[in-house]
Amino acid sequence: MRLSRRRLNGLTEHGFSILITLFGLLILTFVIGRIMPTDPVRAMVGEDASREVYEHVYQQLGLDKPMWQQFLLYLRDVVTLDFGTSIRTGQPVLQDIARALPATIELATFAIIIGAGLGTPMGVIAAVNKDKWQDQVIRVLSLMGHSMPIFWTGMIALLIFYANLGWVGGSGRMSQFYIGLVPERTNFLLIDSILAGQWDVFWSALNHLILPAALLGYSSSAYITRMTRSFMLDQINQEYVTTARVKGLSRRQTIWRHAFGNIRVQLVTIVALAYGSLLEGAVLIETVFAFPGFGQYLTSNLLIGDMNAVMTCVLIVGVIFIGLNILSDILYRVFDPRTR
Amino acid sequence: MSMTQETSAALPRRTMPQGLIAARNIVVFLTRSPTSLFGLVVLGLLLILALFAPLIATHDPYMQDLQNTLHPPSSDYLFGTDELGRDIFSRLVHGSRITLTIIFLVTIVVGPLGLIFGTVAGYFGGKVDTVLMRITDIFLSFPSLILSLAFVAALGPSLNNAIIAIALTAWPPIARLARAETMTFRQADYISAARLQGASPARIIWRSIVPMCLPSVLIRLTLNMATVILTAAGLGFLGLGAQPPLPEWGAMIATGRRYMIDSWWLVTFPGLAILSVSLAFNLLGDGLRDALDPKQMNRR
Amino acid sequence: MDPILDIRNLSIRYQGSAEPAVRNVSFTLGRERLGIVGESGSGKSTVGRAIMRLLDTAELTADKMTFEEVDLLNASERQMLKVRGQRMSMILQDPKFSLNPIQRCGHQIAEAYRTHVRCTKAEARQRAVEMLEQVHIRDPERVYDMYPHEVSGGMGQRVMIAMMLLTSPDLVIADEPTSALDVTIRLQVLRILDGLVRDKGIGLVMISHDLNLVRAFCDRVLIMYAGRLVETLDAKHLDRAQHPYTQGLLAAQPRIGGPRGPLSVLDRQDSWLNAQGEVA
Numbered sequence A: 001m002r003l004s005r006r007r008l009n010g011l012t013e014h015g016f017s018i019l020i021t022l023f024g025l026l027i028l029t030f031v032i033g034r035i036m037p038t039d040p041v042r043a044m045v046g047e048d049a050s051r052e053v054y055e056h057v058y059q060q061l062g063l064d065k066p067m068w069q070q071f072l073l074y075l076r077d078v079v080t081l082d083f084g085t086s087i088r089t090g091q092p093v094l095q096d097i098a099r100a101l102p103a104t105i106e107l108a109t110f111a112i113i114i115g116a117g118l119g120t121p122m123g124v125i126a127a128v129n130k131d132k133w134q135d136q137v138i139r140v141l142s143l144m145g146h147s148m149p150i151f152w153t154g155m156i157a158l159l160i161f162y163a164n165l166g167w168v169g170g171s172g173r174m175s176q177f178y179i180g181l182v183p184e185r186t187n188f189l190l191i192d193s194i195l196a197g198q199w200d201v202f203w204s205a206l207n208h209l210i211l212p213a214a215l216l217g218y219s220s221s222a223y224i225t226r227m228t229r230s231f232m233l234d235q236i237n238q239e240y241v242t243t244a245r246v247k248g249l250s251r252r253q254t255i256w257r258h259a260f261g262n263i264r265v266q267l268v269t270i271v272a273l274a275y276g277s278l279l280e281g282a283v284l285i286e287t288v289f290a291f292p293g294f295g296q297y298l299t300s301n302l303l304i305g306d307m308n309a310v311m312t313c314v315l316i317v318g319v320i321f322i323g324l325n326i327l328s329d330i331l332y333r334v335f336d337p338r339t340r
Numbered sequence B: 001m002s003m004t005q006e007t008s009a010a011l012p013r014r015t016m017p018q019g020l021i022a023a024r025n026i027v028v029f030l031t032r033s034p035t036s037l038f039g040l041v042v043l044g045l046l047l048i049l050a051l052f053a054p055l056i057a058t059h060d061p062y063m064q065d066l067q068n069t070l071h072p073p074s075s076d077y078l079f080g081t082d083e084l085g086r087d088i089f090s091r092l093v094h095g096s097r098i099t100l101t102i103i104f105l106v107t108i109v110v111g112p113l114g115l116i117f118g119t120v121a122g123y124f125g126g127k128v129d130t131v132l133m134r135i136t137d138i139f140l141s142f143p144s145l146i147l148s149l150a151f152v153a154a155l156g157p158s159l160n161n162a163i164i165a166i167a168l169t170a171w172p173p174i175a176r177l178a179r180a181e182t183m184t185f186r187q188a189d190y191i192s193a194a195r196l197q198g199a200s201p202a203r204i205i206w207r208s209i210v211p212m213c214l215p216s217v218l219i220r221l222t223l224n225m226a227t228v229i230l231t232a233a234g235l236g237f238l239g240l241g242a243q244p245p246l247p248e249w250g251a252m253i254a255t256g257r258r259y260m261i262d263s264w265w266l267v268t269f270p271g272l273a274i275l276s277v278s279l280a281f282n283l284l285g286d287g288l289r290d291a292l293d294p295k296q297m298n299r300r
Numbered sequence C: 001m002d003p004i005l006d007i008r009n010l011s012i013r014y015q016g017s018a019e020p021a022v023r024n025v026s027f028t029l030g031r032e033r034l035g036i037v038g039e040s041g042s043g044k045s046t047v048g049r050a051i052m053r054l055l056d057t058a059e060l061t062a063d064k065m066t067f068e069e070v071d072l073l074n075a076s077e078r079q080m081l082k083v084r085g086q087r088m089s090m091i092l093q094d095p096k097f098s099l100n101p102i103q104r105c106g107h108q109i110a111e112a113y114r115t116h117v118r119c120t121k122a123e124a125r126q127r128a129v130e131m132l133e134q135v136h137i138r139d140p141e142r143v144y145d146m147y148p149h150e151v152s153g154g155m156g157q158r159v160m161i162a163m164m165l166l167t168s169p170d171l172v173i174a175d176e177p178t179s180a181l182d183v184t185i186r187l188q189v190l191r192i193l194d195g196l197v198r199d200k201g202i203g204l205v206m207i208s209h210d211l212n213l214v215r216a217f218c219d220r221v222l223i224m225y226a227g228r229l230v231e232t233l234d235a236k237h238l239d240r241a242q243h244p245y246t247q248g249l250l251a252a253q254p255r256i257g258g259p260r261g262p263l264s265v266l267d268r269q270d271s272w273l274n275a276q277g278e279v280a
C-alpha cells in the first residue's frame, strides 16, 4: 500500500489536531486542579505542620510561581509521567491507577461484549421490521436501558439476584476469602487466576463480574441498538439490496450478507465509542458494587479532594477517549475498501 | 411598490399562525404515538407535581418523626418513611421541584452558550471556527459525567455547582448543532442582503440566524435532558450534588442504600421517579425526531 | 409457443398512496425483446419490480399474471426464491448503486451462480470469469478481484449483466440499463446485452425513456403514460402510432437527418388518462 501525498498531508493534519486536543485536555485538567477548593499543601503536610514546613512544601510544589510557570511545570511532570503521589494511599498515582484500571477494563470489556451482542441483532430486527410491533418493543426496551439510573438498577439487581436469589456474587471483585490468594501479575483477575491455576478464584471473579457487566452492557446496548437500526435503515433501501434479492437470495441472506456487511465498518466505530462511554457508567456501577476499579478510585479521591489523583484520572479518561476515537478512525480505514 | 408593501406587511401576520399550526401538528403527531404520549403525560405530571407540591404532599418533606422510622408503605405513608421518619412520598413530590430547577437552569445556560458558540463559529468560519470547534472538541473528548465530576470536585459539592458543572458539559453538542445549522444558511440571500445593507455581524447573528437555529436547538435540548437528569441524579448519588436534607432523588437513593436490604421502599420509589422522568424525555425526544425528520418518511 | 409472461389488467398501488401507480396494464411476452417506454414516473419500474415480486409494500391486483407455469400473483416467497435469479432476473439502472460496494465484483457474480447451482467455490469462480469474458471484459481475472468503486460505469454495468445472465434465465428485465452511463458507451453495452439475449434465446423486457434506443433494440414497444398503457406497437412501425401521446413523443425525438427546427413539446390532454391501450 502506497501513501499518496494527499493522504500523507491528511494524516499529518490529523495528527496535529490530535496534539491540539491533547494540549487542550492538559489545560483543562490543570485548571480543574488549580480551582479545587482543597489546599494541596495542607493536604500533604497535615493539619498541624509548622509554618516553615508549610512554606517549604508550598515552594516545592511551585505554588509561589506565576500560573504559566506552574503550567509548564505540570507539562514537564506529565511528559516525564510523574503524576505525583496520592494523598489518600501514599502511593504514586500512576501505580494506583495501574492496579485499578485493569479491573475496569475487565468490566467494560465484558459489558461491551454483552452490549454489542444484544444491541446489534436488536437494531437489525428493529430496522427490518420498521414500525411493526418488534420495532416498538425494541425501541421501548432500548430507551429503557438508556433511561435507567444505572446506580439504582445496580442496587435493585443486587437485591434481587444476590440477596434474594443468590445467583451471583455480591460486591467486590471476588469473594472475601479469595482476596490475596492469586499473585498480581497482570492485574486482570481473570487472567491472573488462570495463570495461577486458581479456578475457584476465576469462577468467583466471573460470578462477581457478570451482574455489573450485564447492567452496563444493557445500558450501552441502547445506543448500539439505535445506531444499528438507523444504519440498517439507510442500507435496506439501497439498490444493491434489491440486486441481492433479484439474484434469488432470501430476505435473511440479503440482510445479513449484504446490508449488514455494509454497516460493519460504522458499527465497529460505534462500538469503540460506546466502549469509551462505558467508563462513565463504570464510575457509578463500581460504587454500587464496591468494585475496586478505576471509577471507584476516581470517586473516592474526588470526595476527599486528592488533587493529583483526580487530575490524573481525568487526564487518563480523556486520553482513553481520544485513543478510542483514533482507533475507530483507523478501523474505518482498514475495513472499508473505499478508503483503502 | 404597493405590492411589496402588502406582502411584507402580510408576512409576519401569516407566519405567526403558521408557526402555531406547525407546533400543533407536532403535538398531534406526538399524541398519536403511545410512547410519545406517555412522555408528554409524565412530563405534564412532573410539572403539576412541582407547581402544587405543597398541596399534593401529605407531609412536611423535612419533618423528622423518630417514632416512625423505616415505616413500610401504608395508607398513612404512601411510599413509607425513611430512616429519619420523613414521608418518602412528600419528599419525592418536593424533589420534583429540584428536578425541574435543574432542567430549567441547565436549559437557560446551555441554550444561549451553545447558540453563541455555534452561530459565531458558523457565521465567521475560518480561524474563528477552527478555534471554537477545537474547544468544543476538547470538551467532547470526555464522557459528560466524568467531566461534571471533575468540575464539581473543583467547585465543591452542592446542587448549584452540580448544575453549573452539568451545564459546562452539556453545551458542546448544542454548539455543534447550531454551527451546522448556521452554515446551511450563511449564504442565504437574505443574509447577504442584510450584510450589504451594512448590518453588523452581531445584529445579523442575533436577528436572522439565531431565530432560525432555535427550533432544532430546542429539540436537541429536549433530547439531551434525559442525560442531564441522569447525570444530576448520579452526582447526587455520589454525594457531589444536592446535599442532605434536600429531597433530591439521587441523594435519597444514596442515603437509602444503607437500609436497602430490609426497607426496599427507600431506594425503589426515588429510582422509579428518576427512571420515569428520563424515560419520558427520551420517548418524547424520540417522537420529536420522528415528527421532524423527513428521512423517516419511507420513500424510495 | 406459450408466452413467457402473460399479464392481464395489472394494477399496483403503493401503501400510503391513494392513487394506483399502475392501472390495468396488460401484455404478453414471448421469446422476444419488448420495450416499455414512458416518461419518468409513468410506472415502468413499478411494473418491472412487480413482475419480480419485489414490491413488499404495494398491493397488486390482476386478472392474470403468470411467468411460464408460475402464477406470480399467488406464488409464495419460497417459490419466488427459486424463480428469481434463476429463471428471471433484472438489470438495474446504475452500477454505482446496484453493486454491493464492499464485495468484490467477481464474488457478487459468483454468488448469483452459487445461490442456484450446487458447486464448489472454484467452479463458481470459473463460471463467473467465463461470463466476464462473454461481456467483453478483457482482463476478467483482474476485474473479478476489483471492488465496484474501482471499475468504470460501463464496466460495472457489464458486471451487472454478467451477474444477471450467468444462470441463463428465460426472462431478463432491464430497467434503464444504460441511462446512467456515458453516451459514448451506451451502445456498446447495449450491443453486448443484445448479443447475449439473442444467443441464449432470452425474453427481454427493456425499460427506457429513450424511444430511439428501444426502437433499435426491441421487436415491440409498449408506451406508458401516467401508469397506463396507452399503445402497443411493432418497433418497425412506430411511425404508425395512433395515440397522440406517442405521436408527440416521436415528434419530440431528435433524429439525425431530420428536419432542423425546434423539437416539439408535448401538449398533454386529460383525455389520455381515459384511453386504454389495445393488447397486441
Ligand SMILES: Nc1ncnc2c1ncn2[C@@H]1O[C@H](COP(=O)(O)OP(=O)(O)O)[C@@H](O)[C@H]1O
Binding pocket: B299, B300, C014, C015, C017, C021, C038, C039, C040, C041, C042, C043, C044, C045, C046, C047
Ligand atoms: N416505494 C414507493 N412508494 C410509493 N410510491 C412509489 C414508490 N416507488 C415509486 N412510486 C411512485 O410510483 C410512480 C411510478 O414510479 P416508477 O415506477 O419508478 O416510474 P418510472 O420507472 O416510470 O420512472 C411514481 O409516481 C412514484 O412516485
Ligand SMILES: [Mg+2]
Binding pocket: C041, C044, C045, C046, C176
Ligand atoms: Mg424507473
